[in-house]
Amino acid sequence: MTTPCYACPVCQQPLTLNQKSWRCSQNHSFDEHKKGYINLLLAQNKRSKAPGDDPEMVIRRRRFLEAGFYQPLAETIASRLQASLPTSSQIWDAGCGEGYYTALCQRQNPTATFYGLDISKPAIAAACQHKGIYWCVASSSRPPYLEHSFDAIISIFSRVDADAFHRVLKPGGIIGMATPDQDHLMALRENIYDSVRPYDTQKHQQYFDDRFTLIDDHRLEIDLNLSTNQAILDLLGMTPHAHRLPNSTREKLAQLPSLQDKACFKIYWLQKQAE
Ligand SMILES: C[S@@+](CC[C@H](N)C(=O)[O-])C[C@H]1O[C@@H](n2cnc3c(N)ncnc32)[C@H](O)[C@@H]1O
Numbered sequence: 570m571t572t573p574c575y576a577c578p579v580c581q582q583p584l585t586l587n588q589k590s591w592r593c594s595q596n597h598s599f600d601e602h603k604k605g606y607i608n609l610l611l612a613q614n615k616r617s618k619a620p621g622d623d624p625e626m627v628i629r630r631r632r633f634l635e636a637g638f639y640q641p642l643a644e645t646i647a648s649r650l651q652a653s654l655p656t657s658s659q660i661w662d663a664g665c666g667e668g669y670y671t672a673l674c675q676r677q678n679p680t681a682t683f684y685g686l687d688i689s690k691p692a693i694a695a696a697c698q699h700k701g702i703y704w705c706v707a708s709s710s711r712p713p714y715l716e717h718s719f720d721a722i723i724s725i726f727s728r729v730d731a732d733a734f735h736r737v738l739k740p741g742g743i744i745g746m747a748t749p750d751q752d753h754l755m756a757l758r759e760n761i762y763d764s765v766r767p768y769d770t771q772k773h774q775q776y777f778d779d780r781f782t783l784i785d786d787h788r789l790e791i792d793l794n795l796s797t798n799q800a801i802l803d804l805l806g807m808t809p810h811a812h813r814l815p816n817s818t819r820e821k822l823a824q825l826p827s828l829q830d831k832a833c834f835k836i837y838w839l840q841k842q843a844e
């Protein structure tokens with residue numbers, strides 16, 4: 570492995586590991602957690618005490634993803650990385666959650682070095698179960714990495730920040746971004762809302778400016794045969810809908826034995842202009 574590309578969140582100098590502690594030349598130091606991640610989120614950059622997904626969301630997302638429902642999405646992204654990148658690439662999963670996609674992409678691209686970052690401590694603690702990946706707690710808006718470190722960034726249903734992504738991408742580096750598309754989880758949403766609003770499918774492209782070129786976008790549909798109530802509640806629990814439910818709807822969903830639905834994604838690939 571090459572030297573890790575962590576940058577000190579205080580002074581932006583390179584961090585190096587010495588006996589479980591990451592330190593910069595100005596002696597700012599960050600201990601490695603016993604699970605194996607580092608916390609590079611400075612207290613002054615936290616908007617709440619426990620930002621990001623909470624432990625219950627992490628458990629539900631892990632159970633749902635490990636059941637393989639979204640595997641075609643993970644494989645599509647992993648194959649594209651494999652086809653687009655040279656060996657020994659550096660890849661960052663921004664807002665990686667509990668690390669399902671990071672780990673699957675790593676298995677399919679074993680010569681690449683992967684970094685996973687999320688603002689949620691419980692998500693990163695769970696991600697540490699996957700070895701051989703550099704896990705850290707931080708914000709995607711202030712990624713604690715050196716400039717021009719990555720050949721690719723992936724962002725799957727997560728926050729994107731054009732300036733931050735531009736800073737840490739190499740010239741010519743690529744971004745793979747997956748977002749919900751028209752009719753995503755329509756059956757689930759019809760069970761929740763009286764009238765289902767269409768997604769604004771244009772908004773995602775607006776995150777990027779002319780420093781990036783859109784090289785490809787395509788839709789991916791996955792049929793979801795949710796044959797247990799657990800799977801339904803897990804899916805619900807990993808979406809923002811879970812926080813908005815009146816009790817009556819929650820009770821109705823807790824009785825639903827099965828659900829036939831469709832996951833609809835849009836996958837965008839963008840490229841940073843060569844400088
Ligand atoms: C919808 S989840 C997607 C997680 C993962 N990519 C997946 O698809 O399984 C969004 C993730 O973004 C994280 N998040 C929210 N704000 C963030 C920020 N400013 N920086 C990094 N991660 C953030 C949340 O904690 C959560 O894990």
Ligand SMILES: [Zn+2]
Pocket residue numbers: 577578579580581582593594595596597
């Ligand atoms: Zn420093």
